[in-house]
Amino acid sequence: MRLVETVEELQALADAERAAGRRVALVPTMGALHAGHLSLVEQGRRRADRVWLSIFVNPAQFDDPGDLDGYPRSWESDLVACRAAGVDLVFAPQAAEMYPPDSQTWVEVEELSQPLCGAARPGHFRGVTSIVAKLLLAAKPHVAVFGEKDFQQLAVIRRMVRDLGFDVEILGAATVREADGLALSSRNLRLSPEARRQALCVVRALDAAEQALAAGECRSAVLLHLVRNEIGKAPLARIDYAELRCPESLSPAPESLDCPTLLAVAVFMESPSPSDEAVRLIDNRVLRIPEGLP
Amino acid sequence: MRLVETVEELQALADAERAAGRRVALVPTMGALHAGHLSLVEQGRRRADRVWLSIFVNPAQFDDPGDLDGYPRSWESDLVACRAAGVDLVFAPQAAEMYPPDSQTWVEVEELSQPLCGAARPGHFRGVTSIVAKLLLAAKPHVAVFGEKDFQQLAVIRRMVRDLGFDVEILGAATVREADGLALSSRNLRLSPEARRQALCVVRALDAAEQALAAGECRSAVLLHLVRNEIGKAPLARIDYAELRCPESLSPAPESLDCPTLLAVAVFMESPSPSDEAVRLIDNRVLRIPEGLP
Numbered sequence: 001m002r003l004v005e006t007v008e009e010l011q012a013l014a015d016a017e018r019a020a021g022r023r024v025a026l027v028p029t030m031g032a033l034h035a036g037h038l039s040l041v042e043q044g045r046r047r048a049d050r051v052w053l054s055i056f057v058n059p060a061q062f063d064d065p066g067d068l069d070g071y072p073r074s075w076e077s078d079l080v081a082c083r084a085a086g087v088d089l090v091f092a093p094q095a096a097e098m099y100p101p102d103s104q105t106w107v108e109v110e111e112l113s114q115p116l117c118g119a120a121r122p123g124h125f126r127g128v129t130s131i132v133a134k135l136l137l138a139a140k141p142h143v144a145v146f147g148e149k150d151f152q153q154l155a156v157i158r159r160m161v162r163d164l165g166f167d168v169e170i171l172g173a174a175t176v177r178e179a180d181g182l183a184l185s186s187r188n189l190r191l192s193p194e195a196r197r198q199a200l201c202v203v204r205a206l207d208a209a210e211q212a213l214a215a216g217e218c219r220s221a222v223l224l225h226l227v228r229n230e231i232g233k234a235p236l237a238r239i240d241y242a243e244l245r246c247p248e249s250l251s252p253a254p255e256s257l258d259c260p261t262l263l264a265v266a267v268f269m270e271s272p273s274p275s276d277e278a279v280r281l282i283d284n285r286v287l288r289i290p291e292g293l294p
Numbered sequence: 295m296r297l298v299e300t301v302e303e304l305q306a307l308a309d310a311e312r313a314a315g316r317r318v319a320l321v322p323t324m325g326a327l328h329a330g331h332l333s334l335v336e337q338g339r340r341r342a343d344r345v346w347l348s349i350f351v352n353p354a355q356f357d358d359p360g361d362l363d364g365y366p367r368s369w370e371s372d373l374v375a376c377r378a379a380g381v382d383l384v385f386a387p388q389a390a391e392m393y394p395p396d397s398q399t400w401v402e403v404e405e406l407s408q409p410l411c412g413a414a415r416p417g418h419f420r421g422v423t424s425i426v427a428k429l430l431l432a433a434k435p436h437v438a439v440f441g442e443k444d445f446q447q448l449a450v451i452r453r454m455v456r457d458l459g460f461d462v463e464i465l466g467a468a469t470v471r472e473a474d475g476l477a478l479s480s481r482n483l484r485l486s487p488e489a490r491r492q493a494l495c496v497v498r499a500l501d502a503a504e505q506a507l508a509a510g511e512c513r514s515a516v517l518l519h520l521v522r523n524e525i526g527k528a529p530l531a532r533i534d535y536a537e538l539r540c541p542e543s544l545s546p547a548p549e550s551l552d553c554p555t556l557l558a559v560a561v562f563m564e565s566p567s568p569s570d571e572a573v574r575l576i577d578n579r580v581l582r583i584p585e586g587l588p
Contacts, residue, residue: 007459018312104405105457110398137459163399165431167305
């Protein structure tokens with residue numbers, strides 16, 4: 001497994017792979033790898049001859065410096081996991097490699113970056129789209145793989161790639177979950193045992209809405225009430241947002257659902273110890289209207 | 295000479311050229327080709343095996359709809375000129391090809407886009423950097439050639455390419471001038487004969503500052519006074535800006551010049567007939583401090 005730290009070296013390797021007629025899949029990560037990331041590697045492997053994984057904790061996508069400082073880092077075990085998963089190359093640049101001195105260029109997807117996590121974390125998606133653009137220009141992959149847990153991120157990246165005309169296929173991969181249903185996230189490492197237990201309220205909330213819809217309840221307000229009610233049962237959980245949106249445009253869903261609709265939730269899980277920072281978790285589900293409903 | 299209208303076809307051709315080990319130079323233009331553009335083709339030819347020229351009047355870089363409508367277009371003679379100059383491929387997309395419906399992604403170079411033409415034409419450089427990013431992603435050239443007449447544009451594009459890590463060399467080419475010194479510009483076609491005659495005030499202004507500096511006058515205010523004075527001698531000329539700036543950062547020059555300094559000028563040339571719109575011309579010179587000055 002090759003370790004690369006500079007854009008120049010990566011671009012030369014990308015050109016060599018292309019010259020040899022081999023396809024490259026890129027899996028961009030911020031490290032702290034878990035089974036969710038490794039499923040992205042697996043998806044990439046199916047579509048390409050080489051799987052490259054980048055590890056870069058992107059400062060530009062953190063609106064909160066405390067969140068950046070506290071973001072979990074596990075370099076050695078990440079490399080072990082990459083080797084075990086058959087990753088061919090790890091790209092792990094220093095910050096100055098991706099943001100040269102006096103860096104001032106940004107890539108922004110305007111409308112899709114506004115709601116949901118964009119509203120909660122100003123500048124977050126501008127940081128995401130800028131670093132993903134740089135990674136795509138550095139690795140020149142044929143396909144890049146992103147998890148569907150970050151639904152809005154995937155939508156924003158797809159739009160950027162379409163609008164600017166990047167010659168790359170963007171592949172979304174299903175969310176990987178713990179046995180009890182909690183979506184895998186590097187941030188889960190920061191949950192206290194009690195907060196970890198209560199974090200299941202998010203999955204229960206998604207389930208509650210899905211089950212109500214299956215039983216014929218199409219009213220957005222009622223479905224969101226159910227969601228808030230489930231999350232409210234967990235004393236350590238504080239809702240950041242819970243919204244129903246069109247999966248493509250991310251515009252608000254109608255009062256009565258009549259087509260597949262994104263249910264997106266973000267909660268802060270407080271720690272029982274007040275000195276610890278809250279951990280922000282997100283999850284989502286695309287709700288399908290059951291057949292036979294009007 | 296091949297004519298291409300879609301990004302997809304251009305990317306396939308780019309891949310084929312690269313697979314065959316051939317280098318491609320891209321010359322992005324808005325058409326209305328003149329000898330200045332053809333000198334960019336010539337520069338490209340020296341650096342590459344293939345020269346591709348794009349013709350796209352980019353709506354996003356016009357802050358003034360009247361300016362966009364009135365921008366000269368000469369499709370047939372452009373193609374004749376390209377053939378004569380040995381251009382291998384012309385990329386001429388429709389607007390919807392470069393800006394798909396509901397397009398919302400922008401590339402922006404923040405600080406360098408602010409002064410000079412950026413201050414005079416809000417949003418102009420965001421339009422320039424976005425379309426150039428799309429053209430670079432579409433043509434995947436080894437080198438792209440831009441004229442130094444648009445000095446700030448060249449600086450902004452160089453910064454974008456550096457910051458995002460585009461794997462392309464940006465080549466600046468010296469301004470081509472008429473026999474009397476007027477910088478070639480597609481907009482010159484819109485000058486009345488009298489305005490064309492008076493437009494020489496711009497070159498005289500650059501000359502005046504250069505000669506004064508050569509004679510030991512380093513004070514910015516005095517040099518700019520000379521520039522404004524020369525332009526003021528032309529009754530049809532109205533100064534948009536006349537500024538001394540650092541050539542790299544575009545930050546304002548010090549009170550007394552002590553290193554190479556950009557003198558950048560934009561003027562509106564009015565028409566003797568009040569019904570015609572004024573024509574905006576730009577020109578610039580990098581002033582060198584004469585040896586032996588303190």
